[in-house]
Amino acid sequence: MVALTLPDGSVRKFDKPVTGAEAAAAIGPGLAKAALVIRVDGKLMDLSRPIERDSKIAIVTSKDPDALGILRHDCAHVMAEAVKELFPETQVTIGPAIENGFYYDFARDKPFVPEDLGRIEARMKEIVKRDEKITREVWDRDKAVKFFKDLGERYKAEIIRDLPEDEEITLYRQGNFIDLCRGPHLPSTGKLGTAFKLTKLAGAYWRGDSRNEMLQRIYGTCWPDEKQLKAYLTMLEEAEKRDHRRLGREMNLFHLQDVAAGAVFWHPKGWTLYRTLRNYVRRRIAANGYVEVNTPQMVDRSLWEASGHWEKFRQNMFTAEVEDGVLALKPMNCPCHVQIFKQGITSYRDLPIRMAEFGACHRNEPSGALHGLMRVRAFVQDDAHIFCTEDQITAETRAFCTLLSSVYKDLGFEDVTVKFSDRPPMRAGSDATWDKAEAALKDATKATGLETQLNPGDGAFYGPKLDFVLRDAIGRDWQCGTLQVDFVLPERLDASYIGEDGAKHRPVMLHRAILGSFERFLGILIEHYAGKFPLWLAPVQAVVATITSDADDYAKKVLAALGDAGLRAELDVRNEKINYKVREHSLAKVPVMLVVGAKEAADGTVAVRRLGGKAQEILALKEAVARLMEEAAGPPAGR
């Protein structure tokens, strides 16, 4: 006798063990048809497996959030089957479900070409049409290894060999295709549907290790129905439209050029945006007790040896030989800040010292890592180092978390999470010190009300850290801010202060950045706003456009009034129709247009048109300027 409790609390009794499929059929024929897998006491299982004991069950259909992963995993299997049919010499490896889809890694001498994707996709649809039954088999380990070896599938054999001793070896068979898999799977390939698409081709290292051979990865996306597939593809198109590299060109913000790979040519408008952001951060940190400094670009090798960078970071550093040694372009500012700290004698009364620098750093990133503004070789950090006592870590971290949250909010990001990385196995500093530092970070995030996720053992060897992640307008996460406690660098570079007791003590250093790098953050900001910046950030805040040349003189007066009010405005008196001008400045994403014709010139007014808006508002020039000025002032500094 088996009693199965359904999600609604009702109990079904069977006089012998039943399979998930039978249980679903007993509940109703509609459900039996829609059933994909079954959840038994919280664990997902194949419908074909018998349920021997009293359990809580739920039939999982495509509406269930758990179904998506199964669907995508199955899609990977169907793709592997299609590939094996079309290219029998290919070896299969692994193929998991991932966010929005799945991939499968294949090993073969001849790489796939983009045209293959269409063929594979067509064959996948055939396999779905065949509606092959998917069956689960439990195999003996050695037999399974031999079986795959004999098939020439050496990767699969390797995976089985490396599975933990106590793990059951299960194989899934669909048609002529058999694959090692933990499952669960759909009852048959027909249940997959056809809402999938192969999206890209890529190389990927076997087992994710760059010392291993490279496999061919095929990515795909897969959804419960065509509508969701289409929605996803549309979302991708939207993301492409707001790509910062594209908007950077269209809005004439910056360009990248092969003569300086990984470095940015900022155009006037982009540089205005950059400076606006930098000025904003400058105001905010000044109001929060930071002092700003500036330190050398190129520093002698000896300092990097002392700081430990030469040993740990050498490959990423640009160097230049000079007559009496080697200089390195700084990849970070911290050693230089310690040099400033060390000038003269510092008393405990002077602490904390919050030393900020918009420091230009260079890192020799691998060529394949470069990506628009997001990953560059030359960048400027909104960097600062807080020199303080251990007792001050809590208050400083709290203040930083508050400042950071407020900055993100001002810049349009409300959704912020924190990753907290605590002590790694190999570390410097005593356990008591780590206890204190970790407690301080934990306390600070809690006090600020930030949602925190623990990354155990992921801290740097020199101290625990917080990483701040923000979510953008289309749901993507970006790690930007950071706060790292450092017990080691002050020691290595011999920084000290005089304590209350008159003796020398080591300060603690907090490395911290809110934006990370201006370059990357601007990339994120461009995509977040899709180029439509709020007025205070917009590089061109307003365009004064004339309807006919009769209004030219008045338009110049309007422009001057805007300029006097500190607004970034441009004039468009070209011999073009107003429709043309409106279209052009709209595409350039200028937030405000002030349209003036003979009427406005006579009345001393302007017709205000907001980007994307249909309505226009006629205002007296003075009134319009006053309103825009207020709006363009941006967030206040003193918080």
Added chain:
RNA sequence: GCCGCCGUAGCUCAGAGGUAGAGCACGCCCUUGGUAAGGGCGGGGUCGGAAGUUCAAUUCUUCCCGGCGGCACCA
């Protein structure tokens, strides 16, 4: 760095073993038009770089540089 794809006008892209074309942009002319493209004419390219094959290479081959998508990297 690794795998794959790509590099033709400022941009988006077509093309072919016999030194190139479209649309938009740009310049000039006409047009003075009230909220997302008015019309005409015109200028513009060592076809990413180097070498090789060939009577002839921008086209085919190799190498290099750069871009794109991943992977690896991001103390």
